[in-house]
Amino acid sequence: MTKPDKPVPVLTIDGPSGSGKGTISRAVADALGWHLLDSGAIYRAVGYAAGMAGIDLSDAQAVTRCAETTKIVFRDPRDGGETRVIVNGHDATDELRTETCGAAASAIAAIPAVRAALFDKQRSFRKAPGLVADGRDMGTVVFADAEHKIFLTASAEERARRRYKQLKEKGLTVTLSSLLREIEARDERDATRKVAPLKPAAGAVVIDSTAIPIDQVIARVLAVVRPG
Numbered sequence: 001m002t003k004p005d006k007p008v009p010v011l012t013i014d015g016p017s018g019s020g021k022g023t024i025s026r027a028v029a030d031a032l033g034w035h036l037l038d039s040g041a042i043y044r045a046v047g048y049a050a051g052m053a054g055i056d057l058s059d060a061q062a063v064t065r066c067a068e069t070t071k072i073v074f075r076d077p078r079d080g081g082e083t084r085v086i087v088n089g090h091d092a093t094d095e096l097r098t099e100t101c102g103a104a105a106s107a108i109a110a111i112p113a114v115r116a117a118l119f120d121k122q123r124s125f126r127k128a129p130g131l132v133a134d135g136r137d138m139g140t141v142v143f144a145d146a147e148h149k150i151f152l153t154a155s156a157e158e159r160a161r162r163r164y165k166q167l168k169e170k171g172l173t174v175t176l177s178s179l180l181r182e183i184e185a186r187d188e189r190d191a192t193r194k195v196a197p198l199k200p201a202a203g204a205v206v207i208d209s210t211a212i213p214i215d216q217v218i219a220r221v222l223a224v225v226r227p228g
């Protein structure tokens with residue numbers, strides 16, 4: 001009798017905005033040689049496409065149609081820079097990273113039919129030799145069968161400071177207090193929605209990175225995948 005194929009391993013990294021999911025996921029995926037899914041970029045792309053089409057984000061039917069029809073392509077840059085996100089043929093990478101797009105993504109992500117429309121697309125990223133999946137419901141819903149699960153968090157104040165530094169370095173004018181308010185509002189919406197709310201998956205290893213430097217967080221996550 002032949003043995004059934006071993007499922008492709010998945011490491012899920014869920015957590016609130018600014019906890020470092022993207023940074024840590026990219027570094028861990030590179031170290032393991034695994035694929036990467038930035039599921040937040042998919043929700044941001046739909047929020048962006050809906051905005052471009054003039055759709056009212058509270059119109060669940062219209063936003064769901066938008067989620068079903070928006071073409072989202074992740075393009076690896078040839079020069080080793082940031083992955084580009086192409087939305088309906090337009091390189092929207094920079095627009096997607098704005099707080100406006102983050103808030104739009106958070107709003108449309110609360111619509112159950114939108115989440116259902118994006119489910120298969122996210123699952124399709126599971127390919128050998130493995131996948132690191134970053135988001136809010138990777139370990140609880142989309143890859144509930146994942147072998148390794150992390151919940152990465154940090155205090156809201158620390159996350160606001162990180163975002164402030166990031167935006168200042170880009171030359172943008174922001175205030176720490178407004179960023180803290182935006183982060184707290186997004187946390188509240190993502191964690192209290194009825195469908196797939198942000199919460200640690202059962203069995204997830206919780207890492208609070210408030211006072212832990214990036215390289216140590218990466219080491220802790222790698223130790224979960226490759227213990228000993």
Ligand SMILES: Nc1ncnc2c1ncn2[C@@H]1O[C@H](COP(=O)(O)OP(=O)(O)OP(=O)(O)O)[C@@H](O)[C@H]1O
Pocket residue numbers: 015016017018019020021022023024040102162163166209212213214217
């Ligand atoms: N442990 C850490 N210590 C200090 N800074 C960190 C740490 N982890 C991440 N950062 C910095 O915090 C900022 C936000 O990180 P990142 O974009 O990875 O968070 P995120 O959780 O993916 O956010 P979002 O959900 O909004 O996409 C980046 O500038 C990153 O370099």
Ligand SMILES: Nc1ccn([C@H]2C[C@H](O)[C@@H](COP(=O)(O)O)O2)c(=O)n1
Pocket residue numbers: 017018039040041043044102105106109110134135136137138186190
């Ligand atoms: N798996 C996911 C990923 C993202 N979202 C929603 C909620 C977030 O506020 C928003 C943007 O995500 P980010 O790019 O900041 O990680 O998208 C979600 O509901 N589920």
